[in-house]
Amino acid sequence: MSAPSHHHGSRVAARDHCLSLVRAVDRPTGAARYGRMFPGLDPLGTDPQLLMRAGSDGGICDAAAVLDQLSPDGDDATEAAGWPFFGQLIAHDITADRSPITGGVGPEELRNARSPKLNLEIVYSDGPIGSPYLFDHGDPAKFLLGPDGGDVPRNQQGVALIGDPRNDVHLFSLSLHVALLHAHNRIVDWLRENGVPEAEVFDRARITLTWHYQWIVVHDFLPRLVGASLVEHVLAEGCRWFAPPSLEAYIPLEFADAAFRYGHGQIRHTYRLVDDGPALPLFPDLVGFGPLPADRRLDLTQVFDVPGRPPAQRAKRIDGRLAASLIGLPEQVTGEVDAAAYRSLAVRDLLRGETTGLPSGETVSRLLGVTPLTDDELGQSWPHGTPLWFYILKEAEHRGAGDRLGPVGGRIVAEVLIGLLRADPASYLSLEPDWEPALPVTGSGFGMADLLTFGIHRDQA
Numbered sequence: 001m002s003a004p005s006h007h008h009g010s011r012v013a014a015r016d017h018c019l020s021l022v023r024a025v026d027r028p029t030g031a032a033r034y035g036r037m038f039p040g041l042d043p044l045g046t047d048p049q050l051l052m053r054a055g056s057d058g059g060i061c062d063a064a065a066v067l068d069q070l071s072p073d074g075d076d077a078t079e080a081a082g083w084p085f086f087g088q089l090i091a092h093d094i095t096a097d098r099s100p101i102t103g104g105v106g107p108e109e110l111r112n113a114r115s116p117k118l119n120l121e122i123v124y125s126d127g128p129i130g131s132p133y134l135f136d137h138g139d140p141a142k143f144l145l146g147p148d149g150g151d152v153p154r155n156q157q158g159v160a161l162i163g164d165p166r167n168d169v170h171l172f173s174l175s176l177h178v179a180l181l182h183a184h185n186r187i188v189d190w191l192r193e194n195g196v197p198e199a200e201v202f203d204r205a206r207i208t209l210t211w212h213y214q215w216i217v218v219h220d221f222l223p224r225l226v227g228a229s230l231v232e233h234v235l236a237e238g239c240r241w242f243a244p245p246s247l248e249a250y251i252p253l254e255f256a257d258a259a260f261r262y263g264h265g266q267i268r269h270t271y272r273l274v275d276d277g278p279a280l281p282l283f284p285d286l287v288g289f290g291p292l293p294a295d296r297r298l299d300l301t302q303v304f305d306v307p308g309r310p311p312a313q314r315a316k317r318i319d320g321r322l323a324a325s326l327i328g329l330p331e332q333v334t335g336e337v338d339a340a341a342y343r344s345l346a347v348r349d350l351l352r353g354e355t356t357g358l359p360s361g362e363t364v365s366r367l368l369g370v371t372p373l374t375d376d377e378l379g380q381s382w383p384h385g386t387p388l389w390f391y392i393l394k395e396a397e398h399r400g401a402g403d404r405l406g407p408v409g410g411r412i413v414a415e416v417l418i419g420l421l422r423a424d425p426a427s428y429l430s431l432e433p434d435w436e437p438a439l440p441v442t443g444s445g446f447g448m449a450d451l452l453t454f455g456i457h458r459d460q461a
Contacts, residue, residue, distance in 0.1 A: 052351070055344050059346070077314050082448075084263030085173055093120060094118060095116070110356070116249040128140040145185075151292040174292060222413070252412070254364070264326060265393045300452055304449060306449045392408060440454055
């Protein structure tokens with residue numbers, strides 16, 4: 001595998017609430033912006049009060065109202081529970097909109113505080129030179145870990161020393177982040193064992209992990225989320241709606257503020273962290289932003305299927321409803337809010353689409369040549385059209401059996417992620433499109449289970 005150079009832009013590092021309403025717009029890392037995937041479509045324009053009622057406690061987005069009608073695990077999906085958290089990690093890697101949810105910043109003025117590349121900036125930040133606090137002083141080719149290897153290092157106040165503080169928001173994002181640190185460190189050992197010169201070890205390890213991560217996005221994550229046939233079609237035929245030239249990538253608002261927020265609908269009501277452990281809701285029980293005690297660690301085989309282990313817990317079916325822990329987010333996540341409705345992630349998702357002027361789901365569907373959902377499928381009639389985020393969730397319920405995105409959501413997600421890789425001259429898909437993973441494989445093809453097995457299990461052996 002060749003070793004292209006990667007440029008890491010500088011940025012201002014600051015502790016911030018993941019969803020705070022009062023944070024200011026950060027300076028971007030570069031010229032990264034948001035844009036429109038469908039620029040010819042008009043904004044929907046929905047009464048914010050209607051959106052707040054829909055997303056609040058007891059509204060149509062609240063799953064608690066139907067829980068008593070379900071058997072245990074009655075809304076389980078096909079795929080494992082860890083995949084929406086992997087999707088969140090991808091989102092953190094490529095986009096960071098620091099504008100307040102209540103608006104005040106025009107869509108054309110929004111800046112992305114992340115480079116729009118799947119380059120693990122959330123992990124590597126500015127590298128051993130620009131971000132030395134992330135790396136082991138005695139072996140700067142490796143990441144520094146917490147004292148027992150199960151957490152990231154933290155300062156004396158418990159604040160994570162991490163490439164992106166959003167990855168400390170809850171146990172699952174933090175556990176995946178730590179798994180990536182272990183994988184990088186194990187790759188360093190692996191490269192040294194294979195005779196790579198010491199001067200090249202860090203860069204080679206970074207590229208190796210980044211390319212294997214990109215491979216997982218294309219060949220493991222996306223087929224589960226949008227279907228293998230759509231992924232194969234986009235790879236073979238190219239992107240019709242999102243094909244930025246090299247080094248001119250941007251993040252479409254239809255992706256960032258609607259389609260790629262699908263994962264909020266896949267969060268389970270409760271999770272086990274270990275075999276026979278108690279069932280805990282994501283919030284407030286598993287909230288982050290503090291040291292991770294040894295008795296509150298996640299066995300990742302509980303949320304990802306790994307050979308030799310029992311099947312993992314499954315993600316929640318996508319049906320337009322969010323678990324109660326997301327309808328009432330804790331203050332550690334939201335910061336102080338002016339209205340109780342802002343504690344609901346559904347309200348935030350609906351309002352974000354309104355403030356950034358997204359078109360209706362029906363309008364996008366017609367543009368793509370797809371028959372729109374009916375009022376019966378949507379569960380209610382929206383006066384002028386359905387908010388794109390909610391439409392994509394209901395489309396997944398009725399056109400994807402609750403297991404994967406439908407034709408509108410799937411098209412947006414597949415084209416954006418593959419389009420970003422093609423616009424990045426350092427990605428494997430641009431530089432060596434025939435490249436294949438070099439790390440050990442336990443099954444028929446390299447995937448997330450192999451990365452977890454290689455990084456966590458071997459690093460702790």
